[in-house]
Amino acid sequence: MQWRMKNMPLFIIATLLFGLKTYVVYRFMFDLSIENPMQEFILLFNPIASAYLIFAISVWMKPKNQMKYLRWTTLIGSLVLFLNLIFYRNFTDFITIPVLFQGNNAADLTGSFLTLLHMEDIFIFADVALVWYLSRKKFDLTVKLPKRGKIAATAVTFLLLAGNVVLAEIERPMLFVRAFDREYLVKNIGIYNYHLYDATMQTKTKAQRVFADGSEISEIETYLKENSPDQTNKDSELYGIAEDKNVIFVSVESFQNFLFDSEINGIGTTPFLNDLKQSKDTITFENFYHQTAQGKTSDSEFIVENSLYPLGRGSVYFTHAGNEYNALPEILNEEGYETSVFHANNASFWNRDVMYDNVGYDQFYDEKSYEVTPENSFGWGLEDKAFFEQSVKYLQSQEKPFYSKFITLTHHFPFELPEEKANIDKYDSNSKTLNSYFQTARYTDEALEQFFQQLKDAGIYEDSIIVLMGDHYGISDFHNKAMGQFLGKDVDPYVQTQLQRVPFMIHIPGYENGGVQDKVVGQIDVKPTLLHLLGIEENGDLTFGDNMFAEKNKDFVALRDGSFITEDYLYSNETCYDRSTGEPLPEENAEACQPIKEEVSKEMNYSDNIIYGDLFRFYDFNQTGK
Ligand code: GP9
Ligand code: MN
Numbered sequence: 001m002q003w004r005m006k007n008m009p010l011f012i013i014a015t016l017l018f019g020l021k022t023y024v025v026y027r028f029m030f031d032l033s034i035e036n037p038m039q040e041f042i043l044l045f046n047p048i049a050s051a052y053l054i055f056a057i058s059v060w061m062k063p064k065n066q067m068k069y070l071r072w073t074t075l076i077g078s079l080v081l082f083l084n085l086i087f088y089r090n091f092t093d094f095i096t097i098p099v100l101f102q103g104n105n106a107a108d109l110t111g112s113f114l115t116l117l118h119m120e121d122i123f124i125f126a127d128v129a130l131v132w133y134l135s136r137k138k139f140d141l142t143v144k145l146p147k148r149g150k151i152a153a154t155a156v157t158f159l160l161l162a163g164n165v166v167l168a169e170i171e172r173p174m175l176f177v178r179a180f181d182r183e184y185l186v187k188n189i190g191i192y193n194y195h196l197y198d199a200t201m202q203t204k205t206k207a208q209r210v211f212a213d214g215s216e217i218s219e220i221e222t223y224l225k226e227n228s229p230d231q232t233n234k235d236s237e238l239y240g241i242a243e244d245k246n247v248i249f250v251s252v253e254s255f256q257n258f259l260f261d262s263e264i265n266g267i268g269t270t271p272f273l274n275d276l277k278q279s280k281d282t283i284t285f286e287n288f289y290h291q292t293a294q295g296k297t298s299d300s301e302f303i304v305e306n307s308l309y310p311l312g313r314g315s316v317y318f319t320h321a322g323n324e325y326n327a328l329p330e331i332l333n334e335e336g337y338e339t340s341v342f343h344a345n346n347a348s349f350w351n352r353d354v355m356y357d358n359v360g361y362d363q364f365y366d367e368k369s370y371e372v373t374p375e376n377s378f379g380w381g382l383e384d385k386a387f388f389e390q391s392v393k394y395l396q397s398q399e400k401p402f403y404s405k406f407i408t409l410t411h412h413f414p415f416e417l418p419e420e421k422a423n424i425d426k427y428d429s430n431s432k433t434l435n436s437y438f439q440t441a442r443y444t445d446e447a448l449e450q451f452f453q454q455l456k457d458a459g460i461y462e463d464s465i466i467v468l469m470g471d472h473y474g475i476s477d478f479h480n481k482a483m484g485q486f487l488g489k490d491v492d493p494y495v496q497t498q499l500q501r502v503p504f505m506i507h508i509p510g511y512e513n514g515g516v517q518d519k520v521v522g523q524i525d526v527k528p529t530l531l532h533l534l535g536i537e538e539n540g541d542l543t544f545g546d547n548m549f550a551e552k553n554k555d556f557v558a559l560r561d562g563s564f565i566t567e568d569y570l571y572s573n574e575t576c577y578d579r580s581t582g583e584p585l586p587e588e589n590a591e592a593c594q595p596i597k598e599e600v601s602k603e604m605n606y607s608d609n610i611i612y613g614d615l616f617r618f619y620d621f622n623q624t625g626k
Helices: 001-005 010-028 037-060 062-092 102-118 117-133 149-170 180-212 213-226 271-280 294-304 328-334 351-359 384-396 434-459 477-487 493-498 523-534 585-614
Strands: 246-252 282-285 338-342 363-365 402-407 465-468 502-509 514-517 569-572 575-578
Touching: 010 037, 010 062, 010 117, 010 180, 010 502, 037 149, 037 180, 062 102, 062 117, 062 180, 062 282, 149 180, 149 246, 180 585, 213 246, 213 477, 246 434, 271 282, 271 434, 294 328, 294 351, 294 402, 328 338, 328 402, 328 523, 338 384, 351 363, 363 384, 384 402, 384 434, 434 465, 434 477, 465 523, 477 493, 493 569, 493 575, 569 585, 575 585
Parallel strands: 246 402, 246 465, 282 514, 338 363, 338 402
Antiparallel strands: 282 502, 465 502, 569 575
């Protein structure tokens, strides 16, 4: 033993102890969901890789300093882990730099610190004690390597890190660009690398913000006010129709328009939504496009509530959650609405807990508010039927009028549904994804039908308007062959763009002039439209979208990849299509899209600059007059 100890340097011992300790803490003290053996392996691998990264630096130091360095880094590393655990016990989330500076979070924690402390937390410091003990002179566990040895020891760091990155990328493609969820990041790259990532993001965001000044916002204000119609349009019969009513907004996961009226072996996929579309108390926009990018659902939430474009890279919910916004919940709060979100997933997914706080939501009913059992959950978690059923009691407790956003989950890739819960056959094509897509869509259609009934039974329905919106596509272009088979035509860029249409339905109990509208609109138009229905004038607001019920609308709906749709044209993949035929414009007319293309890129730049520079902090939304 004596001999082996002497020959195993302390930085290796510390790596093993610290790595294994961190794994045990992840596995048994945090509540991380491990779904497969690969995730389990990554969870073990990443703390060892991170520990090696930190401790191997010591080989470049003088022997005396090596011991000092190892003592303090194990202690600091363990403290970081410990503080995250305490934070996690309170918020089911990991510490981020902005959160550290949010007064209310810190206050919450100090108040409950003792109750969050557990006896077993001592374990987190067990290896620290051992490393401190072994670092004493008499054990002499220092290393004295020649230069080549030092380089080799450092090279191992890069091998381990590269291994970790590759494994994480296999497990969660685009993890670093899209971020998704802090829990995913921690599971895949470990808590220490996660903090490095967080710090890098923070520095980048801060730098862009620091260089921004107030001058650009006036230019954007002028542009927006010149290009927006009179959004209030008080003469429209719909102006204020929903005044003082509750707004129940349902973001329907992955729902695309092609599902309407579709059938599999003679059974309809969306019988409830088809009926709703036909009924006079519902206004349906059949040319409504989602405009999301990498932030998927979070982008759709962001666009809808801010009337800004999402970023081309990452999710604004992650990258700019601390910005100044003039979001719908904040506006409605000022108008006396109680605002809430219902979504039965991890609160930190898409950084929602942080963003919702910033945009003024009063409550967030996340997965912890629901009873999730093996019988009522599959795929991504709680099934939509149980989700709605369990939500009604919370809805009843809201002060009226309220604005409540529901985000469904069942109809999410990979569209899994236990066979006994399926009331429609699978489609038959080479795409497993498309085949299953109809089953979960039908399930969600049934869940929505039940929800309407539950709202009626609870006495909420009559005083509410219910808005249903598809958040983004569910079938990506990867499945174009199967999609083409289903549609009976090739999926060219024109069809592909048309597939980005998602349902947008405004259901107003008692209204009799509803029907299907064919105007070209998008998610960016939702905020001004809802404010119009609610009779709320936001004269000082800066929005890229327009009220869908106003006479004059902006000429285009732009998608984040640069495609756009106007009443006459559809531009995608550098081709200008005639919207009435779906054919590319003839050569002599092919330039028709050019001016709009320039306008689209100018507009997206403006929107990006608002976000990157946090420009709304220089703008007074309470000014009057347009
Ligand atoms: C996660 C859910 C799905 O909470 O909203 O997100 P998505 O993957 O569609 O962006
Ligand atoms: Mn989604």
